[in-house]
Amino acid sequence: EDQVTQSPEALRLQEGESSSLNCSYTVSGLRGLFWYRQDPGKGPEFLFTLYSAGEEKEKERLKATLTKKESFLHITAPKPEDSATYLCAVQGGAGNTGKLIFGQGTTLQVKP
Amino acid sequence: EAGVAQSPRYKIIEKRQSVAFWCNPISGHATLYWYQQILGQGPKLLIQFQNNGVVDDSQLPKDRFSAERLKGVDSTLKIQPAKLEDSAVYLCASSDSSYGTQYFGPGTRLLVL
Structure with a gap:
């Protein structure tokens, strides 16, 4: 069964304090790993898709990396506006119709 | 480009009542999904449509939930009761x-x- 586990559940950082969020997954034939950002009261907002081990993608202060078992979302010098819940999801290959399997999310709070 | 539209934004009902939700996808998107997100959890797929056909409804509680996508565009999700x-x-x-x-x-x- 496809499964995604994110850690930590919650993370508090001071502004400028870099850190990483972890996403561990098991999936039958990974088609893609997705990162979303979700602000309170809003729907998930797409950030990145990673397709194969070794791939990296960057957007402003965020950098996502992928191995065969994990993905990391690195946040460099975060600002208070980076505070949100970050969701990781996998899309399997064999027999999968395209649905995303989500982790429970990591809630990030960045204090000024 | 307009995003995915949903209504209503909030709904409060008594148990055993019925409720319906509406979704208008991004123009031209053939695939539409309904997810349920319980507080503190990630979203979980309820049903997936490809145009107006159901692709995956394996996790939809069919005794109380129903969904349709007429003409391959808008979709409605209903809960009753x-x-x-x-x-x-x-x-x-x-x-x-x-x-x-x-x-x-x-x-x-x-x-x-």
Whole structure:
């Protein structure tokens, strides 16, 4: 069964304090790993898709990396506006119709 | 480009009542998804449509939930009768293909009392 586990559940950082969020997954034939950002009261907002081990993608202060078992979302010098819940999801290959399997999310709070 | 639209944004009902949610996907997107997100959890797929056909409804509680997508565009998700455990955010997403990036709407927050 496809499964995604994110850690930590919650993370508090001071502004400028870099850190990483972890996403561990098991999936039958990974088609893609997705990162979303979700602000309170809003729907998930797409950030990145990673397709194969070794791939990296960057957007402003965020950098996502992928191995065969994990993905990391690195946040460099975060600002208070980076505070949100970050969701990781996998899309399997064999027999999968395209649905995303989500982790429970990591809630990030960045204090000024 | 307009995003995924959902209505209503909030709904409060008594248990055993019925409720319906509406979704308008991004123009041209053939694939539409309904997810349920319980507080503190990630979204869980309820049903997936490809145009107006159902692709995956394996996790839809069919004794109380139903969904349709007429003419391959808008979709409606209905709960009848609602239970307390149906309190959640119902998210609609769309993509240009089954394996394309999914874009989410703002969600409908349902509270069942």
